[in-house]
Amino acid sequence: MPETVFEPWNDPAANPLIQFRNVTKRFGDFTAVDNLSIDIFEKEFFALLGPSGCGKTTMMRMLAGFETPTSGTIMLDGQDISPIPPNKRSVNMMFQSYALFPHLTVYDNIAFGLKRDKLPPDQIDARVKEMLRLVQIEKFGQRKPEQISGGQRQRVALARALAKAPKLLLLDEPLSALDKKLRQDTQFELMDIQEKTGTTFVVVTHDQEEAMTVASRVAVMDHGKLKQVDTPDRIYEAPNSTYVADFIGDVNIIEGHGKAQGDTMAISWAEGQPPIIGTPSKPMDDGNVSFAIRPEKVAISAERPADRNNVVQGKVLDIAYLGNLSTYHVQLPSGIVIKAQTANSRRRASRPFTWEDEVWLSWTDTAGIVLER
Known part of the structure; x- marks a missing residue:
């Protein structure tokens, strides 16, 4: 049987676990969250992404009960949560600093909330052992937090947050204290744990x-507003604005004047250059537009490709070598710099192109996306 795709947001019958309805939060004159509405579904691993000060942490603190909305409502499982104090919500939060009790063992840190809820000792013991297994730190139950590594402390914090089986777990920059390799490993473990427990993250x-x-x-998010809410692949491949395109990954953005031609648009963008042919994200009127294209979709060659509409010539200005990839910064006669990325599929002593080389850049009509400016 084919695996069913998890997409409750596309199912009109699915009830959201969390509903923000026209939520605004002000601190004095500053609006941290601006008339925001969003649904988050059970078992989702939902990410709030944005620069510092965009309102994402304020949203999380309102869910946890540390802040109350200035206006609007937040529902959890169909219930307005604003009158419910933080310790009575079926919500747990894992802090950036982990906030472990240094004088308690790993075991007692995880048991802390369960003891406060006055669960029978045998139930507490079974639950703590289950959590230690889940986050793979059974060997460290009797150690104190300072006797284990940062990555292990992070697991203890996660186990403690999940011990009370909350409906919702909030994670504030959970991996920022870990080094890159450990962070990547932990990302997959978090996904695995989220799937096993079925908790909404x-x-x-x-x-x-x-x-x-x-x-x-x-x-x-940006300035307290949602710019786009979508699956990661859609956010990357089909951003709805130059802000989102620019915020996620590496991108070339060229400004110009677009003229509709059936499903595509011809964009005049530089004196003496043929128009760029691009595909709009939605039906658009003629006018000023931005053309966004990812560097890995721009081909670089020594000869002019014959089979493409979008072809420009320039000079290699800079090369960034990243082991598996090389990014070429190519300056066009108009002064615009376009990045093209190639995969380094085999070990080479020399690169195919070097600084100051004249090269051709090209891409297909559907490789980039035309956005409103």
Whole structure:
């Protein structure tokens, strides 16, 4: 049987676990969250992504109960949560600093919330052992937090947050304290744990790679507003604005004047250059537009390709070598610099192109996306 795709946001019958309805949060004159509405579904791994000060942490703190909305409502499982104090919500939060109790063992840190809820000792013991297994730190139960590594402390914090089986787990920049290799490994473990427990995870991050790896959907935020809420592949391939295109991954953005030609648009963008042919993200009127194209979709060659509409010539200005990839910065006669990326599929002593080389850049009519300016 084919695996069913998890897309409750496309199912009109699915009830959201979390509903923000016209939520605004002001601190004095500053609007941190601006008339925001969004649905998050059960079992989602949902990422709030954006630069510092975009409102993502304020959204999370309102879910946790540390802040109350200035206006609007937040529903959890169909219930307005604003009158419910933080410790009575079926929501747990894992802080960036992990906030472990240094004087308690790993075991007692995980048991802390369960003891406060006065669960019978045998139930507490069974649950703590289950959590230690889940995050793979059974060997460290009797150690104190300072006797284990940062990555292990992070697992203890996760186990403690999940011990009470919350409906919703909030993670605030959960992996920012880990080094890159450990962060990548932990991302996959988090996804695995989220799948095993079926808990809804909402993660706040400014690390786009992290959001794109772990999330079922990503909400890109700016100045308290949602710019786009979509699956990672859609956010990357079909951004709805230059802000989103520019925020996620590497991108070339060329401004020009677009003229509709059936399904495509011809964009006049530089004196003496043929128009760029691009595909609009939605039906658009003629006018000023931005053309966004990812560097890996721009081909670089020594000879002019004969089979493409979009061909420009320039000079190699800079080369960034990243092991598996090389990014060429190519300056066009108009002064615009376009990045083209090639995969280094085999070990080479020399690169095919070097600084100052004249090269041709080309791409297909559907490789880039035309956006409103």
